[in-house]
Amino acid sequence: MAKDSLIGGSIWEAYSQKVQDLMNNPQNMGQLTEEDAARLGGKLIIADFGAESCGDAVRLYWIVDEATEIIKDAKFKSFGCGTAIASSDTMAELCIGKTVSEAVKITNIDVEKAMRDDVDTPAVPPQKMHCSVMAYDVIKAAAASFKGVDAASFEDDIIVCECARVSLGTIKEVIKINNLKTVEEITNYTKAGAFCKSCIKPGGHEEREYYLVDILRDTRAEMEHDHLLAISNSKIDGTNTVSFEELTVVKKLKEIEAVIDENIRPMLIMDGGNLEILDIKEVEGGAIDVYIRYLGACNGCASSSSGTLFAIEAVLQEKLSKNIRVLPI
Amino acid sequence: MRVYLDNNATTVVDPHVFSEMVPYFCQMYGNPNSLHQFGSESHPALRKAMDQLYTGINANDEDDIVVTSCATESINWVIKGVYFDKIVNGDKNHIIVSEVEHPAVISACKFLEDLGVHITYLPVNSDGVVEARTLRDFITDKTALVSIMWANNETGMIFPIEEIGAICKEKGVLFHTDGVQAIGKIPVDVQKANVDFMSFSAHKFHGPKGVGGLYIRAGQALSPLFHGGEHMGGRRSGTLNVPGIVGMGKAMELAVDNLDFEKNNVQRLRNKLEDAIEQIPETLIIGTKEQRVPNTILVSVKGIEGEAMLWDLNKNGIAASTGSACASEALESNPVMEAIGAEADLAHTALRLSLSRFTTEDEIDYTIEVLKNAVTRLRSISSTYAYAPEWHVSKL
Numbered sequence: 001m002a003k004d005s006l007i008g009g010s011i012w013e014a015y016s017q018k019v020q021d022l023m024n025n026p027q028n029m030g031q032l033t034e035e036d037a038a039r040l041g042g043k044l045i046i047a048d049f050g051a052e053s054c055g056d057a058v059r060l061y062w063i064v065d066e067a068t069e070i071i072k073d074a075k076f077k078s079f080g081c082g083t084a085i086a087s088s089d090t091m092a093e094l095c096i097g098k099t100v101s102e103a104v105k106i107t108n109i110d111v112e113k114a115m116r117d118d119v120d121t122p123a124v125p126p127q128k129m130h131c132s133v134m135a136y137d138v139i140k141a142a143a144a145s146f147k148g149v150d151a152a153s154f155e156d157d158i159i160v161c162e163c164a165r166v167s168l169g170t171i172k173e174v175i176k177i178n179n180l181k182t183v184e185e186i187t188n189y190t191k192a193g194a195f196c197k198s199c200i201k202p203g204g205h206e207e208r209e210y211y212l213v214d215i216l217r218d219t220r221a222e223m224e225h226d227h228l229l230a231i232s233n234s235k236i237d238g239t240n241t242v243s244f245e246e247l248t249v250v251k252k253l254k255e256i257e258a259v260i261d262e263n264i265r266p267m268l269i270m271d272g273g274n275l276e277i278l279d280i281k282e283v284e285g286g287a288i289d290v291y292i293r294y295l296g297a298c299n300g301c302a303s304s305s306s307g308t309l310f311a312i313e314a315v316l317q318e319k320l321s322k323n324i325r326v327l328p329i
Numbered sequence: 330m331r332v333y334l335d336n337n338a339t340t341v342v343d344p345h346v347f348s349e350m351v352p353y354f355c356q357m358y359g360n361p362n363s364l365h366q367f368g369s370e371s372h373p374a375l376r377k378a379m380d381q382l383y384t385g386i387n388a389n390d391e392d393d394i395v396v397t398s399c400a401t402e403s404i405n406w407v408i409k410g411v412y413f414d415k416i417v418n419g420d421k422n423h424i425i426v427s428e429v430e431h432p433a434v435i436s437a438c439k440f441l442e443d444l445g446v447h448i449t450y451l452p453v454n455s456d457g458v459v460e461a462r463t464l465r466d467f468i469t470d471k472t473a474l475v476s477i478m479w480a481n482n483e484t485g486m487i488f489p490i491e492e493i494g495a496i497c498k499e500k501g502v503l504f505h506t507d508g509v510q511a512i513g514k515i516p517v518d519v520q521k522a523n524v525d526f527m528s529f530s531a532h533k534f535h536g537p538k539g540v541g542g543l544y545i546r547a548g549q550a551l552s553p554l555f556h557g558g559e560h561m562g563g564r565r566s567g568t569l570n571v572p573g574i575v576g577m578g579k580a581m582e583l584a585v586d587n588l589d590f591e592k593n594n595v596q597r598l599r600n601k602l603e604d605a606i607e608q609i610p611e612t613l614i615i616g617t618k619e620q621r622v623p624n625t626i627l628v629s630v631k632g633i634e635g636e637a638m639l640w641d642l643n644k645n646g647i648a649a650s651t652g653s654a655c656a657s658e659a660l661e662s663n664p665v666m667e668a669i670g671a672e673a674d675l676a677h678t679a680l681r682l683s684l685s686r687f688t689t690e691d692e693i694d695y696t697i698e699v700l701k702n703a704v705t706r707l708r709s710i711s712s713t714y715a716y717a718p719e720w721h722v723s724k725l
Contacts, residue, residue: 012640023640029709031716046717048724053673055634057725059712077715079725081636085710141724 014125015082016117023082028092030075032061040072041065047142050134054206056080058088060138062095064146069099076138083124083131087111091135104143104154107165108132129163130196130205136162160210163195168210175219183212244321245286252280256290259319264312273298275312278329290316290326304328331646332692336533337482337510337625337683338650342576343535349374349579350537353572361569362560371571378578382542385581386508386527387518391547395565396540396574400509401433403528403543404476406554406565407505408437411474413552415503416446421473425449427459429483429668431507434476447471456616457484457669461492468496474503479511479527483665483681485625486616487515494523503549509533513584514591514622519544526551531573535685536580540573587686596623598693599684603628605697609704613675615665624684629666629675630704632713638680641703647696650681 015023037044042063050057057079063072074092078085090111095103111132115123124132137151144151157167174180174189183200187193193212198204201213231242232251247255256277268274274295281289292312294304301308305328313326333341353374359367361375382394397403408424415421424441426434428450438448449467451459459477468475475497480487490506497504505526511517513534519527526549530541545551545564557566596618603626606612611631630638635651642649666676682696708714712725 012643023637024644026710033716034718044718046721048712050712051674051725052632052678052713053676055677057712059715059717059725077712078710079632079712080634082640084634085637 011125011128012082014122014128016115016121016123018115018117019083019086019123022086022089022115026076026085026089028075028089028096029077029085030061031077032063032073032075036073037063042072043146045142045146047138047145049138049141050079052079056084056131056134058084058134058138060088060092060095060142062142062146064100069101069146071095071098071100071103080134081128081131083128084134086115087124087132087135088138090114091139095139100143100146103139106136106139108136108163109165111135126195127197128195130198133162158210160208160212160215161190161192161195161199164191164193166190166192168215171212171215172219175216176223179223180216181220183216186212186216245288245323249280249282252288253277255320256280256316256324259316260312263315263319268298268308271298271301272296273301286323288321288324290324291329292326293329330692330695331648332688332696333648334682334684334688334692334696335648335650336685336688337485337681339532339538340535340685341687342532342537343580343583345583346536346576346579350572350576353575357571361571362558374575375569375571378574381578381582385517385585386512386529386544387520388544389520389547392519393545393547393562393564395543395545395561396570396577397543397565398539398567398570399541400431400507400528400530400533401541402554403526403530403541404431404433404505404507405437406543407526407528407551408434408441408474408476409554410551411503411505412441412444412446414550415473416441419473421471423447423449423469423471424473425451425464425467425475425477427451427453427477427488429453429457429459429481429665430476430478431482431509434478434507438476451477453668455669456620457481457486457665458616458620459488459493461489461496464493465496465500468500468502472500472502474505476505476507478507478509479517480514480622481665482510483679484615484627484669485510485514485622485683487511487620487622490522490524497525498523508544510622510625512581513587514624516588519546525549531577531580534580534584535687537573537576540570540577542577590686591623595684595686595688598688598690599624599626601690602626602682602684602693602697606700609701613671615669615671626682627665628680628682629671629678630680631675631678632711633704633707634677635679637707637710638678638703641707642699645699645703647699650683651679 032044034044040063042065045062045064047060059077061075065072074095076088076092078088094106094110094114112123112129140151140154143154157169160166160168160171171186171190171192175186178189180186183193193200196205198206199208199212201211231247265274275292275298276295278291278293283289298304309326309328316324316326353371357370359371361368361371388394424438424446426438442448451463451467453459477488477493479490494504503525506524508517508527508529512529525546527544532538553564555566560566560569600618603614606628607614613629615627639649639651666679717723
C-alpha cells in the first residue's frame with residue numbers, strides 16, 4: 001500500500017495509447033476462409049483458445065505456405081476485454097510473415113511489449129497481463145494444428161505463472177538458492193504471481209495446475225529433507241560444516257550417547273556406577289539442557305553434583321557444543 | 330452527450346439538497362456539541378434533518394437513527410457489534426446472510442468466520458432472490474443475527490423483507506437489512522418490516538457522499554464501533570457531520586416525495602430501455618420487472634465481455650457498470666450471475682444500467698442507439714460469433 005493505491009485508479013488510465021487505438025479499431029480483426037487460402041496459395045489453419053465462461057476466448061486464422069511454412073496472413077476474433085482484443089490483434093500482426101516455428105516463439109510478453117507507447121512503460125496494468133496470455137496459447141494451438149502435433153510439445157518446461165512466463169524449475173531453484181520463505185519473496189525475485197495472481201493459491205481468477213503456495217511448501221519440505229539427510233550423514237568431528245546445534249534432537253541424543261559411552265561411562269562403571277540420559281531440551285537463548293540420572297554407586301555420591309557433574313559437562317561442551325548444560329535429576 | 334446510468338453506484342446530489350447544505354460550511358460551522366451560539370445555531374437544521382430521516386423510513390421516535398459515515402460503516406457496526414454482544418459476550422455463534430449481499434456484509438462475515446464464527450450464506454433462486462422459507466431452515470438457537478438486503482445492488486431484485494422480518498421476530502433472532510438500494514426506489518417502512526437494524530447511505534439517493542445511517546429499533550443494545558466523545562447519544566462518537574446530516578435529511582425527504590415519480594416515470598424510462606434491449610437477440614435480463622426496483626436492469630449480452638461493452642458505451646459518453654471479470658481489480662466474474670446459477674458463459678457478459686429521477690427520455694433514446702451499435706461492433710469482433718468451415722471442431 002502506498003499513496004498511489006489509496007484512491008483506486010481506473011485500469012483504463014493505465015492502458016497505452018496503442019492498446020486504446022487497437023481496441024477502438026483492431027487492424028487484424030476478421031476471418032480467413034478457404035477462398036482466401038486458395039487466393040494466397042496456402043493452407044487455412046484455425047485454432048481456438050479459452051472459453052467465454054473464463055472471460056477470454058480467441059479464434060486465430062492463419063494462411064500458411066505449406067512449402068516455406070511462412071504465415072502469409074493472420075486474423076482473429078476475440079471474446080474479451082479491451083486488453084484481450086488489443087493483444088489478440090497485436091499477436092496476429094506479429095505472426096504475419098514469420099514461419100510457424102518462429103511464430104511459436106512469440107510470447108505474451110512480446111505482445112505486451114509491442115503494445116507499449118514507450119519502451120519503459122507497460123502497455124497494460126499488472127492485473128491485465130493475464131488477458132494477453134491467451135494470445136500466446138492460441139499461437140501454439142495453431143502451430144500444433146499445422147504440424148499435426150500436440151500443443152504441449154512446444155513447451156519445454158512447466159509454466160507456473162503464465163503472465164510473467166516463469167517456469168516451475170526457475171521458481172524451485174530461486175527458493176533453494178535464496179532460501180526464500182514467503183510467496184511475496186518469490187514474487188519479488190521472479191515476478192511470478194505479480195500480475196493476475198491466479199498462480200499464488202487456489203481460488204483466484206483461474207484454476208492452475210501448480211500454485212506458488214504449494215511449490216513453496218513442497219520445496220521447503222524438500223530442502224528440509226535434504227538438510228536432514230546431510231546432517232544425518234555427517235559427524236561432529238570437525239571435518240564438516242554441520243554444527244551440533246543444527247542437528248535434530250534424535251541426532252543430538254545419539255551424539256551425546258556416543259561421547260558419554262566413549263569418555264564418561266567407562267570411568268563411572270569402574271567406580272560401580274552409571275548414568276542414563278532422560279531428556280534433552282532446547283532452551284530459549286540457545287542452551288541445550290541434558291537431563292541425566294545417576295545409577296548404582298553414583299547415585300548419592302557427593303561428587304555427583306559437583307566434580308563428576310562438571311567433568312561430564314566439560315567433556316560434552318568440548319566435544320559437542322559450549323551450549324550444553326548437564327542437569328542431574 | 331453524456332448519460333449517467335450508474336445510479337446504483339452513486340447519484341448526482343440534488344441541487345435542492347446542495348443548497349440546504351451550503352450555509353453549514355462557512356457560516357454556521359460550529360460544533361453542535363459546543364456551548365455557544367456557533368454550536369447551537371445548527372441545532373434547528375439538525376433536528377429538522379432527523380425528523381426527515383425518521384419520517385422517511387417510518388421510524389418510531391423511541392427508535393434511534395444514528396448518523397454514520399456510510400452504509401459500509403453501519404453494516405460493519407451491526408455485524409461486529411452483534412459479534413461482541415451476542416457471540417463474545419453471549420452464547421451465540423452463528424450469523425446468516427445471503428450469498429448476494431454487498432461486499433461490506435460478505436467481507437465483515439468472512440472476517441468473523443476467521444475468528445471462529447459460523448456463517449451461513451443463504452442461496453438465492455434463479456431470480457437472485459432469497460426465499461423466506463429457505464431462511465427458516467437455517468435459524469438455530471445459536472443464531473445471533475440475520476442480515477439480508479432489501480434490494481440487490483446488481484439485479485435490483487426486491488427481497489421479501491417483511492416475511493423475513495416476521496420469521497426473525499418469531500424465532501427471536503436479530504434482523505439487519507442493508508437498505509441502501511431500497512431507499513428512494515421503493516417504500517421503506519422499518520416498523521412494518523420488523524427490522525431491528527437497517528443501514529443506508531445518502532449518496533445513493535441524491536444526497537452527499539460520506540454520510541449514512543443506521544436505524545436501531547427502540548431499546549436494542551449495540552456496542553459502539555467508534556468510542557470517543559458522547560456524540561449521537563454515545564452510540565457513535567465523532568463530531569457531527571452537520572452539512573452531511575442536513576443534506577441527508579433533505580435527500581431523504583425528496584426521495585420519499587419522489588417515490589411516485591420513481592414508480593411511474595423512472596420505471597417507464599427503464600422499461601423503454603429494457604424493451605429495446607430485449608429486441609436485441611441473445612440477451613438475458615435477470616428477474617421480472619415487477620419484482621425489481623424501478624431503476625435497474627442487469628442484462629447479459631451474449632458474446633460481449635462486460636468491460637468491452639463498458640468501453641464502447643464510455644466512448645460514447647454513457648456510464649454503466651459491470652461486476653464482471655476484467656472491469657474489476659479482482660478479475661472475478663459477476664458474483665450475482667454465478668449465484669443465480671446463470672450459464673457459465675454469461676458470467677462475464679453482465680451489464681448493469683441504473684437510472685435515476687434525473688434521467689431523461691432523450692438520454693434513454695440515445696443510449697438505445699449507442700447500445701445497439703456497440704452490440705453490433707463488439708459481436709463482429711467476438712469469437713462467439715466467429716466463422717469456421719465445417720471441418721473445424723470448435724474448442725470455444
